[in-house]
Amino acid sequence: MEQGLNSDSNAPPGPVDKSRVYEVRPLRCLVPVFPNPPGMSSISTPNPSPFVCVPPSGPFPPGVQPFYPFLVSNDSQPTTTGGGAQNQSGNFGFGSSIPAPVPLNSFRTPTPQANGESSRAKRASKTRGSASVVIEDDGYSDSQNHSDQYVSGFSMHVADADDASNSGKRRGRPKKIKSGNGEDIDVESLVNNLLTLYKLKEFDDFRRSSGDKDTTGTVLLVFDLIRRKLSQLEEARDGTTGVARRPDLKACNLLMTKGVRTNNSKRIGHVPGVDVGDIFFFRMELCLVGLHAPSMAGIDYMSVKITLTEEPVAVSIVASGGYEDDDGDDCNVLIYSGQGGVQRRDGQMFDQKLERGNLALEKSLHRANDVRVVRGIKEAGSAAKIYVYDGLYKIQESWAEKNKSGCNVFKYKLIRQPGQPEAFSLWKSIQQWRDGNATRPGLIIPDLTSGAETQPVALVNDIDGEKGPAHFSYVPSLKYSQPFPASRPSSGCHCLGGCQPGDSNCPCAQKNDGLLPYSSIGVLLNTKPIHECGSTCACPPNCRNRTTQAGIKVRLEVFKTKNRGWGLRSWDPIRAGGFICVYAGDIIKVTAGDFENENDDNYIFDASRHYEPLEPVHNSAASKKAPFPLVISAKNNGNVSRFMNHNCSPNVFWQPVLRESNSDVFLHIGFFAIRHIPPMQELTYDYGIPAKADRGKKKCLCGSVKCRGYFF
DNA sequence: GTCCCTTCAACTAC
DNA sequence: CGTAGTTGAAGGGA
Numbered sequence: 227m228e229q230g231l232n233s234d235s236n237a238p239p240g241p242v243d244k245s246r247v248y249e250v251r252p253l254r255c256l257v258p259v260f261p262n263p264p265g266m267s268s269i270s271t272p273n274p275s276p277f278v279c280v281p282p283s284g285p286f287p288p289g290v291q292p293f294y295p296f297l298v299s300n301d302s303q304p305t306t307t308g309g310g311a312q313n314q315s316g317n318f319g320f321g322s323s324i325p326a327p328v329p330l331n332s333f334r335t336p337t338p339q340a341n342g343e344s345s346r347a348k349r350a351s352k353t354r355g356s357a358s359v360v361i362e363d364d365g366y367s368d369s370q371n372h373s374d375q376y377v378s379g380f381s382m383h384v385a386d387a388d389d390a391s392n393s394g395k396r397r398g399r400p401k402k403i404k405s406g407n408g409e410d411i412d413v414e415s416l417v418n419n420l421l422t423l424y425k426l427k428e429f430d431d432f433r434r435s436s437g438d439k440d441t442t443g444t445v446l447l448v449f450d451l452i453r454r455k456l457s458q459l460e461e462a463r464d465g466t467t468g469v470a471r472r473p474d475l476k477a478c479n480l481l482m483t484k485g486v487r488t489n490n491s492k493r494i495g496h497v498p499g500v501d502v503g504d505i506f507f508f509r510m511e512l513c514l515v516g517l518h519a520p521s522m523a524g525i526d527y528m529s530v531k532i533t534l535t536e537e538p539v540a541v542s543i544v545a546s547g548g549y550e551d552d553d554g555d556d557c558n559v560l561i562y563s564g565q566g567g568v569q570r571r572d573g574q575m576f577d578q579k580l581e582r583g584n585l586a587l588e589k590s591l592h593r594a595n596d597v598r599v600v601r602g603i604k605e606a607g608s609a610a611k612i613y614v615y616d617g618l619y620k621i622q623e624s625w626a627e628k629n630k631s632g633c634n635v636f637k638y639k640l641i642r643q644p645g646q647p648e649a650f651s652l653w654k655s656i657q658q659w660r661d662g663n664a665t666r667p668g669l670i671i672p673d674l675t676s677g678a679e680t681q682p683v684a685l686v687n688d689i690d691g692e693k694g695p696a697h698f699s700y701v702p703s704l705k706y707s708q709p710f711p712a713s714r715p716s717s718g719c720h721c722l723g724g725c726q727p728g729d730s731n732c733p734c735a736q737k738n739d740g741l742l743p744y745s746s747i748g749v750l751l752n753t754k755p756i757h758e759c760g761s762t763c764a765c766p767p768n769c770r771n772r773t774t775q776a777g778i779k780v781r782l783e784v785f786k787t788k789n790r791g792w793g794l795r796s797w798d799p800i801r802a803g804g805f806i807c808v809y810a811g812d813i814i815k816v817t818a819g820d821f822e823n824e825n826d827d828n829y830i831f832d833a834s835r836h837y838e839p840l841e842p843v844h845n846s847a848a849s850k851k852a853p854f855p856l857v858i859s860a861k862n863n864g865n866v867s868r869f870m871n872h873n874c875s876p877n878v879f880w881q882p883v884l885r886e887s888n889s890d891v892f893l894h895i896g897f898f899a900i901r902h903i904p905p906m907q908e909l910t911y912d913y914g915i916p917a918k919a920d921r922g923k924k925k926c927l928c929g930s931v932k933c934r935g936y937f938f
Numbered sequence: 939g940t941c942c943c944t945t946c947a948a949c950t951a952c
Numbered sequence: 953c954g955t956a957g958t959t960g961a962a963g964g965g966a
Binding site: 471472475478479482509510513519520521522523526527582 | 959960961962963964965
């Protein structure tokens with residue numbers, strides 16, 4: 227299955243260790259031994275010896291000791307005299323006694339029969355499905371208060387969850403949600419509609435077991451749509467506090483029970499449809515695409531049959547800072563702690579055991595199979611954790627050491643396999659650029675906006691010697707001299723603390739079908755033209771219904787592409803639905819009629835063009851019907867969006883954003899992420915096809931499989 | 939199949 | 953902003 231251990235031509239230089247023993251016979255016949263004194267990390271030794279396997283009775287190579295750290299019972303180790311690690315936790319050795327062969331599964335935890343009473347008590351206190359809330363807030367913290375008001379039709383609670391006490395009774399999973407006026411809102415049908423829309427009804431076993439980019443993309447997309455919809459609906463109910471609400475779990479569960487998932491079967495190595503560098507915002511997303519199956523656990527493993535016996539091997543890990551891992555400078559090295567050793571309830575620590583994931587990692591060390599690594603990143607200033615698929619690693623060595631509580635912890639040193647795209651290391655680099663600890667290579671200007679935006683926008687060229695794009699004036703927004711006329715006069719809202727999702731009296735929410743179009747962190751929830759608050763609204767500038775007015779929130783850079791001139795990309799990860807920027811420039815047309823691009827202006831935004839429906843964006847074709855003919859030129863005046871290139875498979879789309887005041891309507895163009903966009907991935911959108919598509923046609927170099935071959 | 943257990947979540951409250 | 957407390961879902965294993 228996998229190549230031999232030392233066949234890797236890219237292995238780091240160093241003497242080949244002939245003492246390594248690679249037994250074909252089952253490992254249970256071998257005893258792992260460690261070359262270093264117990265408790266000492268081999269990282270710190272000048273010439274670390276590799277982990278070796280020898281027969282349990284010896285002979286041992288010089289400097290190695292038998293490793294029996296966590297013996298749990300005497301009967302599994304008949305010849306020891308010390309009675310196991312509990313009695314001699316400071317000493318991994320065996321003094322003068324040499325142990326007899328012990329199967330590795332002897333290290334497994336004995337079944338906790340003695341704890342029957344406590345587990346019974348735990349069981350009795352556990353109720354199920356009794357939360358009074360089913361539809362959730364958006365996954366990210368909302369600094370604004372929930373409204374206390376009910377919104378008719380959107381306030382929800384679990385239909386059968388009137389009993390929140392610990393009665394001990396188990397309840398079935400509620401499938402329906404009851405609105406405030408007693409009307410059932412069927413989440414099932416909501417989900418079913420989405421599945422039909424995205425053709426996930428006929429999800430076959432092949433797609434389920436083995437994915438591709440389309441499949442993973444669609445599954446993640448529908449997950450996020452459900453999650454966001456649940457959030458939006460829940461926000462519209464009254465603000466229940468003190469209830470842990472997890473739309474991510476519910477969205478995942480809905481999909482899982484319908485079999486909408488991919489890469490269902492575990493595998494060693496890459497997962498089809500997931501690229502190195504792809505980012506995720508929830509652990510459940512890792513489950514759904516088969517990158518990492520456990521919903522919480524850090525180590526995923528599978529059983530592999532070797533000749534007669536089966537043994538576990540690790541397939542993926544999530545390194546998320548849950549244990550006291552060393553955070554070294556080398557992004558290609560990961561020191562990973564084994565699992566267990568801590569009681570989640572009270573934080574009590576005890577020795578880790580060579581079982582489950584730990585055993586699998588140990589086996590994977592010997593089998594030298596690839597292990598996928600997902601890095602969890604906690605961004606400063608953000609409560610959110612982001613997961614980055616960092617590609618394939620191999621386990622180089624393992625050892626045990628004592629943690630701060632004096633308990634034994636397994637450690638595994640993983641080495642990133644060479645030849646993979648930058649992923650986690652890129653995040654580290656960006657962090658350095660941001661902190662000023664390193665200069666962005668190829669940096670020309672730190673901020674080409676000269677402070678016009680809330681975030682600096684770097685100008686970078688690490689391709690050739692060109693010093694920048696042709697001159698233009700940076701303007702952060704669209705300046706109207708002549709707004710569009712409103713069909714009916716609009717009065718602003720009176721939401722002094724900002725528009726709240728539960729406020730049925732807010733006229734701005736009403737314009738958006740009663741639901742605010744943005745989540746609390748500015749993620750777009752709608753697929754219709756957005757009605758934002760305008761100048762006659764009383765809400766403050768940080769109102770969430772002014773998301774596109776608040777300016778750019780991500781750190782962007784304008785960079786020289788290889789073959790498509792200048793482009794735009796982001797240092798920050800961008801969530802699906804996340805706001806990026808508006809299209810700024812000069813309005814050159816606000817009246818009906820065909821627009822003729824007579825000056826071969828390459829910086830035209832034309833809302834009246836035809837746009838192919840974006841499969842990933844629900845109802846995108848309908849939403850692209852801008853209510854007014856708007857043509858913007860960013861040739862002389864513009865913002866970052868003038869650098870966004872065309873792509874036939876874009877990762878950004880635009881939405882009409884309407885801001886009304888009295889009898890005036892100001893139409894703006896907001897750009898949002900179609901899917902999660904990792905840092906430094908070029909931001910592109912579909913330029914669309916003008917009504918007169920006979921001139922100005924340009925050769926498209928987007929390189930996507932769906933490339934039309936040209937753009938305008 | 940069921941039930942129980944474990945688990946580098948994600949949230950809210952203080 | 954740290955952390956303590958709360959509620960969890962999936963999958964392994966018995």
